[in-house]
């Protein structure tokens with residue numbers, strides 16, 4: 001199913017008058033502060049976030065999964081769902097595939113379909129954290145770090161295949177996340193595991209096409225609870241450096257121990273030109289994979305300050321690959337993603353309002369109070385009319401959740417796909 005221009009236009013009708021009032025009011029205030037509203041709108045328009053194929057169905061926990069009706073069961077339907085979100089939000093212009101679940105039957109058809117929704121293929125994701133029916137070797141005790149050479153070779157070959165699949169679709173990067181680690185002290189030799197991982201990553205790296213990047217994701221614990229081979233940004237950073245200039249660190253907001261200063265990690269990586277990818281979600285305790293901005297919106301804003309500063313000052317750092325990496329256990333996944341995109345754009349817009357010049361002066365003068373005032377003035381501005389204006393002018397919905405519900409999208413999907421349709425993959 002897809003939405004057409006007329007449907008979105010009609011859903012906007014009752015909101016246009018109030019929106020115009022709110023936008024003009026905010027716009028005047030921002031212009032009076034010396035901000036370039038058109039430039040901010042342009043930046044919001046070009047900011048596109050990839051949706052991973054595993055986020056379109058109901059998530060779950062180790063205790064159970066409660067499926068959501070009308071889930072996409074095939075790759076084509078997953079692309080259609082991202083198309084729906086993009087049509088309303090104008091912010092989800094990319095899809096990130098997970099192999100082996102999303103191997104296209106027909107590459108041209110899949111490429112054409114994505115193109116018709118105005119979507120590109122972002123980073124492809126490999127999977128060596130569970131065994132497939134056809135697998136010869138088992139990843140029970142690790143993949144790229146495994147003591148057994150045959151297991152490492154199978155995992156390397158899988159990653160190379162993922163690169164080949166992505167290359168045929170026009171992707172330009174691969175994300176490697178490893179579940180490798182140990183549950184108990186003594187189970188693994190830390191140095192051997194790290195060395196195996198580095199050598200395996202180097203082999204995958206050697207298979208990258210010229211214009212590709214490799215993103216190395218880190219995570220402190222889970223599914224292993226004593227140690228993880230790539231436990232933190234420092235380990236990812238040193239592995240990326242060992243591989244070469246096309247390898248980068250990927251920051252996933254949920255992959256840190258509680259209260260880690262993520263904005264400082266972002267600043268450090270960008271200053272060294274090594275922040276390649278970024279995964280959005282939110283958490284209270286661990287890798288909770290909750291809706292972005294639902295728990296710690298101020299932290300998200302501070303992280304965006306570091307990102308905006310880095311994008312403006314660290315020209316040697318590539319433009320990062322943005323993706324939502326969350327699990328939707330209770331909400332309609334599409335509504336949850338719409339909320340996430342709104343929260344991301346909100347934090348980004350607020351960071352764009354920050355008076356960098358005034359902040360620099362206040363920092364030089366050690367005006368601690370002044371620094372806080374400047375930062376919080378940006379944070380306390382209600383930027384929602386800016387986001388609505390960006391969407392409205394791009395042909396999207398002034399109020400995406402409202403439009404999604406008014407247009408009865410979920411009901412239509414259930415009608416089309418049935419109540420028992422279940423999304424494949426993780």
Ligand SMILES: [Mn+2]
Nearest residue numbers: 217252279325
């Ligand atoms: Mn992730």
